[in-house]
Amino acid sequence: MSGQRCAVVGIGQTKYASVRDDVSIAGLLREAAVRALEDAEMVWSDIDAVVIGKAPDMFEGVVMPEAYLADALGAAGKPMIRVHTAGSVGGSTALVAASLVQGGIHDKVLTVAFEKQSESDAMWALSRPIPFAPPTLAGAGGYFAPHIRSYIRRSGAPADIGIKVAVKDRLNALKNPYAHLHMEDISFSKVEESMMLWDPIRYLETCPSSDGACAMVLAAEPIGDAAASRGARPPAWLHATAMRSEPTMFAARDAVNPRAGQDCAADLYRQAGITNPRSEIDMAEIYVPFSWYEAMWMENLGFAPLGEGWKMVEEGATALDGDMPINCSGGVLSSNPIGASGMIRFAESALQVRGMAGEHQVPDCRLAMGHAYGGGSQYFAMWLVGAAKPG
Amino acid sequence: MREVAVVSFAQSVPARRADEFNEVELLMPVVHQAVADSGIPKGEIGFTISGSCDYLAGIPFAFVSGLDAVGAWPPITESHVEMDGAWALYEAWVRLQHGDIDSALVYSFGKSSLGPLTDVLSQQLDPYYLAPLWLDSVSVAALQARAWLDAGHSEEEMAEVVSASRRAARSNPNTQLAGDPDLKELLAQPYLVDPLRRHDCPPIGDGAAAVVLAVGDLARSVSERPAWITGIDHRIEPHSLGARDLASSASTREAARRAGVGRGPVDVAEVHAPFSHQVPIVAEALGLDGGVEVNPSGGALAANVVMAAGLVRIGEAAARISGGSATRAVAHATAGPALQQNLVCVLEGDKR
Numbered sequence: 054m055s056g057q058r059c060a061v062v063g064i065g066q067t068k069y070a071s072v073r074d075d076v077s078i079a080g081l082l083r084e085a086a087v088r089a090l091e092d093a094e095m096v097w098s099d100i101d102a103v104v105i106g107k108a109p110d111m112f113e114g115v116v117m118p119e120a121y122l123a124d125a126l127g128a129a130g131k132p133m134i135r136v137h138t139a140g141s142v143g144g145s146t147a148l149v150a151a152s153l154v155q156g157g158i159h160d161k162v163l164t165v166a167f168e169k170q171s172e173s174d175a176m177w178a179l180s181r182p183i184p185f186a187p188p189t190l191a192g193a194g195g196y197f198a199p200h201i202r203s204y205i206r207r208s209g210a211p212a213d214i215g216i217k218v219a220v221k222d223r224l225n226a227l228k229n230p231y232a233h234l235h236m237e238d239i240s241f242s243k244v245e246e247s248m249m250l251w252d253p254i255r256y257l258e259t260c261p262s263s264d265g266a267c268a269m270v271l272a273a274e275p276i277g278d279a280a281a282s283r284g285a286r287p288p289a290w291l292h293a294t295a296m297r298s299e300p301t302m303f304a305a306r307d308a309v310n311p312r313a314g315q316d317c318a319a320d321l322y323r324q325a326g327i328t329n330p331r332s333e334i335d336m337a338e339i340y341v342p343f344s345w346y347e348a349m350w351m352e353n354l355g356f357a358p359l360g361e362g363w364k365m366v367e368e369g370a371t372a373l374d375g376d377m378p379i380n381c382s383g384g385v386l387s388s389n390p391i392g393a394s395g396m397i398r399f400a401e402s403a404l405q406v407r408g409m410a411g412e413h414q415v416p417d418c419r420l421a422m423g424h425a426y427g428g429g430s431q432y433f434a435m436w437l438v439g440a441a442k443p444g
Numbered sequence: 445m446r447e448v449a450v451v452s453f454a455q456s457v458p459a460r461r462a463d464e465f466n467e468v469e470l471l472m473p474v475v476h477q478a479v480a481d482s483g484i485p486k487g488e489i490g491f492t493i494s495g496s497c498d499y500l501a502g503i504p505f506a507f508v509s510g511l512d513a514v515g516a517w518p519p520i521t522e523s524h525v526e527m528d529g530a531w532a533l534y535e536a537w538v539r540l541q542h543g544d545i546d547s548a549l550v551y552s553f554g555k556s557s558l559g560p561l562t563d564v565l566s567q568q569l570d571p572y573y574l575a576p577l578w579l580d581s582v583s584v585a586a587l588q589a590r591a592w593l594d595a596g597h598s599e600e601e602m603a604e605v606v607s608a609s610r611r612a613a614r615s616n617p618n619t620q621l622a623g624d625p626d627l628k629e630l631l632a633q634p635y636l637v638d639p640l641r642r643h644d645c646p647p648i649g650d651g652a653a654a655v656v657l658a659v660g661d662l663a664r665s666v667s668e669r670p671a672w673i674t675g676i677d678h679r680i681e682p683h684s685l686g687a688r689d690l691a692s693s694a695s696t697r698e699a700a701r702r703a704g705v706g707r708g709p710v711d712v713a714e715v716h717a718p719f720s721h722q723v724p725i726v727a728e729a730l731g732l733d734g735g736v737e738v739n740p741s742g743g744a745l746a747a748n749v750v751m752a753a754g755l756v757r758i759g760e761a762a763a764r765i766s767g768g769s770a771t772r773a774v775a776h777a778t779a780g781p782a783l784q785q786n787l788v789c790v791l792e793g794d795k796r
Contacts, residue, residue: 056542077572109504110526115575116499116568117526120780123680124687130698133680133785134535137498137526139505145523149535156541157445179504298492298522300511313519428508432522 056155060277060288063093063270069233069388072171073264079125089268097127101159106136106146107392140427143395144434167266168390198251210363215344226383228412233388258344265390289403289438293324317433337422338398395425449663449670452481453759458649471513482656483666490545495532495552529755530777553652554751586637595691602720613742646718646748671762675703678787696729699788711770714757
């Protein structure tokens with residue numbers, strides 16, 4: 054990893070829900086931020102800088118809301134940065150915050166990502182007509198369904214892989230008190246019988262629309278060391294960070310298995326000295342807004358050979374008790390405040406190596422991946438965190 | 445800290461309505477000019493970052509198409525801030541401190557003519573208490589101007605700022621408003637929003653800007669006179685207009701202190717102050733004395749491409765260093781209503 058060592062010493066999440074009308078936008082962020090500070094055993098004045106992220110401002114109808122949020126996040130008198138990299142933004146935001154520590158600029162950075170989607174209709178906020186471009190979109194599902202169909206055609210995957218992912222993630226969500234969807238009666242037939250929205254994506258194979266925020270305190274090495282010696286709330290150490298972007302449309306691009314994702318993962322593994330990601334990484338929280346993307350990303354991230362990602366799902370390898378547990382928190386399929394969803398992946402991976410993931414903890418988790426993607430599968434942000442310091 | 449310098453800067457000629465160009469078309473020549481002028485092959489640039497605002501275009505992810513101007517293939521390490529490009533430059537500067545990459549491309553763009561800008565910016569205010577009032581950005585600035593006048597200043601000072609900006613802009617091809625207006629004529633104009641007259645407000649402009657940063661020896665090898673960033677910092681203040689002293693800029697003062705503005709004489713300052721009364725507020729907070737040349741480009745009163753105007757200030761200041769007409773320069777960028785958030789960047793040329 055480039056720069057100086059960085060540790061996650063505090064994590065806070067809100068309860069994710071369709072509508073959080075019990076709090077304002079600022080109140081939602083504070084709920085997560087206060088929990089992260091408590092976890093870090095810090096107070097507001099300990100924080101040097103604040104980095105916030107969210108997806109399009111149209112979701113809440115507030116233009117560049119960081120200006121309004123400065124007070125609620127204790128940022129007055131401090132530097133404040135607002136990140137926006139589409140759906141990957143929660144991950145990118147964490148990486149920008151980490152960058153401030155890696156660059157030796159600050160010792161204690163609070164980072165918060167959020168979305169309060171109940172303030173608008175996210176599907177249509179994502180579907181504004183672009184001048185001179187054909188208006189073919191109806192939400193993200195309309196964009197990604199053809200890519201999934203292409204994946205099924207290429208790989209010859211059985212038709213029920215998406216259903217299996219959906220069931221697995223909703224079962225995991227039952228073990229996560231913050232998850233939006235707690236579907237006690239989730240079953241294969243329940244998913245199978247749900248309405249087909251964008252063939253082959255059924256209603257229960259899509260992510261929900263959530264209100265929520267996730268926050269982390271990222272800190273320099275001495276602060277991570279102090280947390281480690283206190284012991285009760287150990288730090289997660291950053292082992293690698295990477296971002297990659299590619300253009301939306303051009304002939305050489307493969308939107309099913311994007312090169313930006315492959316390159317981003319390769320960069321991550323190079324930094325951490327990983328040659329066999331499936332055996333060396335203990336679990337991953339990856340961005341799966343539509344069920345089939347778990348199988349697709351298994352290949353893109355190098356956990357499975359090309360065309361065989363779906364086999365990991367079929368074999369149960371990605372289940373909580375499998376050899377490569379994926380999205381033990383329930384994932385994006387169970388909680389999706391879009392701007393926060395990437396950061397939740399990063400935070401959940403850190404919780405796992407800290408041994409603080411509760412009922413959805415992977416036993417003896419030493420190295421975990423956080424992954425986020427955005428745009429038309431073109432923006433990628435990833436990190437690897439470990440229980441021990443990087444070598 | 446690693447030595448980081450601005451090694452190239454390019455900007456478009458701002459237009460009141462660039463109807464014939466979309467954002468990518470505005471951006472593409474500027475990005476390619478900056479990269480070409482940097483002397484660093486595009487494929488060797490280690491980090492790319494942009495700043496823009498979705499709401500100007502009225503579509504989500506407006507910056508995504510911006511990538512098309514860069515030609516991000518093979519995929520690049522890239523990020524975006526929903527902020528003025530000056531903050532994108534800050535993030536690039538931080539990234540260069542990691543030590544593993546040596547150059548960065550920073551760009552920003554804004555096409556404000558697509559919507560009613562002053563109303564769009566009103567929706568940046570607190571969504572519960574202020575935004576429902578549709579307090580537009582000119583009215584916010586007028587409240588600040590009134591507070592500044594009440595603190596012992598005069599409308600003549602504002603007119604002098606406007607006149608100086610227009611005169612300076614005559615020698616800058618990248619401006620929208622230039623001339624040599626008479627103070628009396630300026631003061632005879634009617635108020636737009638009391639106490640602001642139309643000329644106290646910035647023009648609306650569509651455009652783009654790009655900067656390439658390089659470290660140490662790479663900067664020396666590609667530039668005859670790199671503009672070294674010897675200090676950079678930014679701070680934000682409380683949002684509510686009633687929670688801060690609008691007649692001064694505490695966050696600019698703090699950022700200037702941390703960036704080390706006072707550690708040496710300043711030859712020139714480029715101040716991102718879109719409204720006339722804001723120029724002296726910022727200049728005072730920066731601690732500039734009377735001998736400093738402020739806004740030789742004309743500043744934001746002459747051209748104000750929202751989301752790029754702060755980056756343009758850094759680019760203009762760097763150009764003065766690289767061109768040899770200044771040794772130490774200060775650039776300033778602002779964001780949020782009534783100077784809520786401010787960035788200060790000190791640039792220096794090698795001693796000769």
